[in-house]
Amino acid sequence: MAEDLTLLRDGIVRMLEAYGFEVVAAVGTGPDLLKALLTDNPDVAVVDVRLPPGFSDEGLRAALTARAEKPGLPILVLSQYVERLYARELLADGTGGIGYLLKDRVSDIGEFVDAVQRVAAGGTVLDPTVVAKLMGSKPKLPLTPREHEVLSHMAQGRSNAAIGAALFITEKAVANHTNNIFAKLGLQASEDDNRRVLAVLKFLEGY
Amino acid sequence: MTRVLPAVAVALCVAATVAWAVLGRGDFWPRWVYFGFGTVAAAVFVFRRALRTSSGRRRWLVVNAAFGGLLIAADLTIYVLSGGGYFWPVWTTLAVSALLGLHAYVVSKPPGKRERELAARVTSLARSRSGALDRQAAELKRVERDLHDGAQARMVSLALTLGLAGELLRRDPDGAEKLLLEARSTARSALDDLRAVMHSIHPPVLADRGLLDAVRALALDLAVPVTVAGTIEGEPSPAVETAAYFAVAECLGNVVKHSGATSAQVVFAAPLRVTVTDDGHGGVDPAAGSGLRGITERLEAVDGRLEVTSPAGGPTTIMITIPI
Numbered sequence: 001m002a003e004d005l006t007l008l009r010d011g012i013v014r015m016l017e018a019y020g021f022e023v024v025a026a027v028g029t030g031p032d033l034l035k036a037l038l039t040d041n042p043d044v045a046v047v048d049v050r051l052p053p054g055f056s057d058e059g060l061r062a063a064l065t066a067r068a069e070k071p072g073l074p075i076l077v078l079s080q081y082v083e084r085l086y087a088r089e090l091l092a093d094g095t096g097g098i099g100y101l102l103k104d105r106v107s108d109i110g111e112f113v114d115a116v117q118r119v120a121a122g123g124t125v126l127d128p129t130v131v132a133k134l135m136g137s138k139p140k141l142p143l144t145p146r147e148h149e150v151l152s153h154m155a156q157g158r159s160n161a162a163i164g165a166a167l168f169i170t171e172k173a174v175a176n177h178t179n180n181i182f183a184k185l186g187l188q189a190s191e192d193d194n195r196r197v198l199a200v201l202k203f204l205e206g207y
Numbered sequence: 208m209t210r211v212l213p214a215v216a217v218a219l220c221v222a223a224t225v226a227w228a229v230l231g232r233g234d235f236w237p238r239w240v241y242f243g244f245g246t247v248a249a250a251v252f253v254f255r256r257a258l259r260t261s262s263g264r265r266r267w268l269v270v271n272a273a274f275g276g277l278l279i280a281a282d283l284t285i286y287v288l289s290g291g292g293y294f295w296p297v298w299t300t301l302a303v304s305a306l307l308g309l310h311a312y313v314v315s316k317p318p319g320k321r322e323r324e325l326a327a328r329v330t331s332l333a334r335s336r337s338g339a340l341d342r343q344a345a346e347l348k349r350v351e352r353d354l355h356d357g358a359q360a361r362m363v364s365l366a367l368t369l370g371l372a373g374e375l376l377r378r379d380p381d382g383a384e385k386l387l388l389e390a391r392s393t394a395r396s397a398l399d400d401l402r403a404v405m406h407s408i409h410p411p412v413l414a415d416r417g418l419l420d421a422v423r424a425l426a427l428d429l430a431v432p433v434t435v436a437g438t439i440e441g442e443p444s445p446a447v448e449t450a451a452y453f454a455v456a457e458c459l460g461n462v463v464k465h466s467g468a469t470s471a472q473v474v475f476a477a478p479l480r481v482t483v484t485d486d487g488h489g490g491v492d493p494a495a496g497s498g499l500r501g502i503t504e505r506l507e508a509v510d511g512r513l514e515v516t517s518p519a520g521g522p523t524t525i526m527i528t529i530p531i
């Protein structure tokens with residue numbers, strides 16, 4: 001857990017511990033974060049973008065550096081503001097295990113903990129704001145409106161079952177849509193099946 | 208040194224006088240020794256005084272006058288010391304007066320091209336500074352209003368809702384829960400408002416990543432596809448970056464709102480020139496809207512310029528240049 005405001009850091013640590021997580025390191029600066037990411041072998045890291053000493057994007061940079069060394073190291077990035085630019089940088093390596101959420105989202109404890117777990121499991125969780133911005137612009141991907149909707153839910157890290165529940169369709173119908181999406185985006189099935197991650201990356205770049 | 212030199216001079220004068228008295232008197236030659244040191248002392252005094260004048264064309268006139276005055280005084284002294292006769296210093300006096308008169312005339316003449324340029328620049332600086340101050344005051348007022356109407360109003364309602372929830376906690380737990388949920392959503396809206404206000408003051412990406420990435424992030428959020436290319440040399444000051452960012456943002460906003468373009472391009476060139484081109488229908492009049500005028504003023508505050516080329520039928524090219 002990396003966050004420079006002690007109050008917020010302690011709050012999130014307490015919340016995570018209440019939900020059965022073991023917090024191996026709670027740090028407050030970029031260099032400390034990078035060290036913890038590389039040496040403490042966390043299953044997942046929750047990281048604030050803006051950290052000392054520079055108070056710019058040290059958290060994001062530490063996350064990218066650590067993931068260059070340990071591909072797929074699951075990291076949930078929290079920020080006071082969200083940018084597609086940063087989302088793209090985080091997802092660019094296509095290995096998944098990335099979350100990018102507004103800091104406000106911690107107020108919805110259930111959803112937040114769920115997001116941490118989905119990222120830990122290798123999923124991709126994008127903030128609804130990023131997704132809404134994408135959906136608001138003119139789509140360039142050759143997808144039907146329904147497939148766009150399914151993809152936007154996928155970008156927020158939802159499972160087929162959850163997407164089905166949100167759109168009032170069966171899980172099987174969702175699976176059909178996702179297969180169509182993969183086919184249209186030219187994503188072949190592979191062994192480590194990270195097509196969901198790649199589809200979200202295309203989603204980010206395709207608008 | 209300044210104390211030792213006069214002492215040495217006085218000592219030498221005294222020595223010369225003693226030598227003259229000892230060596231059998233005759234013509235009083237030590238007067239030339241007095242004259243030599245006296246001239247040096249007078250010159251030092253006069254030039255020091257003259258150089259105290261504030262720098263500019265007048266200072267050289269004063270130096271010239273000091274030099275002329277000194278020359279005339281020296282000539283008169285020599286004339287007196289050498290025993291009079293034909294009054295030759297009249298020629299030096301005439302020549303020096305003529306030169307001084309000419310110099311004074313040149314100084315009093317209307318300012319040259321460079322001076323006119325400087326004067327124009329002072330006027331433009333004064334205007335852009337007062338413009339910048341006005342804009343800043345208006346900007347602060349807007350921020351105050353945004354905070355007052357947005358986040359602050361929501362905080363008040365949040366406090367109220369929480370208070371009500373506290374009242375209801377025992378008597379009506381279900382009602383209290385509903386109020387708490389409402390409070391959470393109000394807190395979120397307040398955060399959204401704060402974010403919007405902060406973004407309008409200084410975009411966070413600009414603070415974190417600098418101009419190029421801030422424009423890239425901006426371009427990604429626009430409805431019209433925008434490519435961003437080129438590089439920036441060195442690190443522009445925050446004032447320059449902010450002015451350039453808001454100028455580009457205004458241009459791209461116009462592209463989306465008015466131009467009817469299907470694509471646009473932003474190209475950065477060193478040291479800092481940004482060209483925004485779109486394939487819209489053109490016909491942009493920089494004097495018509497308040498937007499372009501506003502950014503022209505904003506750019507002036509950092510010595511920047513805005514050039515618009517926009518023939519009817521397009522394409523529109525806007526070039527922003529800021530010296531670094």
